[in-house]
Each structure stands twice: as C-alpha cells, then as structure tokens.
Amino acid sequence: MLRFSFKCFIIVLVLFFGVLLGMQQANTGMKKMKGYDDPSLYNAFTVTESDKGDIHASILGESVTSHDLAKKKEKLEEMKAYNFFSSVGRGISDAVSSAFKKAFQFISDL
Numbered sequence: 001m002l003r004f005s006f007k008c009f010i011i012v013l014v015l016f017f018g019v020l021l022g023m024q025q026a027n028t029g030m031k032k033m034k035g036y037d038d039p040s041l042y043n044a045f046t047v048t049e050s051d052k053g054d055i056h057a058s059i060l061g062e063s064v065t066s067h068d069l070a071k072k073k074e075k076l077e078e079m080k081a082y083n084f085f086s087s088v089g090r091g092i093s094d095a096v097s098s099a100f101k102k103a104f105q106f107i108s109d110l
Contacts, residue, residue, distance in 0.1 A: 020059075 047057045
C-alpha cells in the first residue's frame with residue numbers, strides 16, 4: 001500500500017510540473033506570436049533572487065511567500081471553522097471501526 005501511495009504521489013507531482021511547463025511554453029509561444037513583450041502575460045512559474053539573497057517565487061503572476069501562508073493559517077485558526085462533513089465522516093469512521101473490531105472479536109472468540 002505504501003509503494004502504491006508513493007507511486008501515485010510521484011505521478012501526480014510529475015503531472016503537476018508538466019502542467020506548469022506546458023503553461024510556460026504556451027506563454028512563450030504567445031509572446032512570440034504577438035511579436036513584442038506584453039506585461040499582461042505572466043510566466044507560469046518564476047523564481048528570482050534579490051541582491052540580499054532573498055528568493056521570491058510567483059505562480060501565475062501572484063507572489064508566493066511563507067509570510068502569506070502563515071497569515072492564512074492564522075486566519076483559519078481565528079475562524080475556528082466547523083466542517084459538518086468532516087465531523088460526519090469522523091463519526092461514520094469511528095462507527096465502522098468499532099463494528100469491525102466487535103465482529104473480529106466475536107469471530108476470534110468462536
């Protein structure tokens with residue numbers, strides 16, 4: 001099961017980077033077709049390094065930083081969001097697990 005999960009993860013990762021590469025190639029082709037550099041056409045994925053050594057990444061023209069991720073995490077923690085489907089799924093999972101444990105105990109007692 002672990003090998004299967006690992007293989008699936010690798011395949012998804014390769015396909016994700018393939019999509020990003022395809023978007024980058026499409027962007028380059030559009031720039032060549034237009035004949036000039038249009039600032040409204042963003043690269044799919046760019047990584048730049050500043051003079052201070054800071055690394056900045058952007059995906060589809062939007063800057064991605066660790067500070068943004070930390071702010072989003074804090075915001076989610078503040079909201080204390082309640083997910084109905086998550087709690088229902090957890091309840092069903094507990095019920096099925098306990099049912100199977102009881103069934104296996106019953107079979108093992110015979």
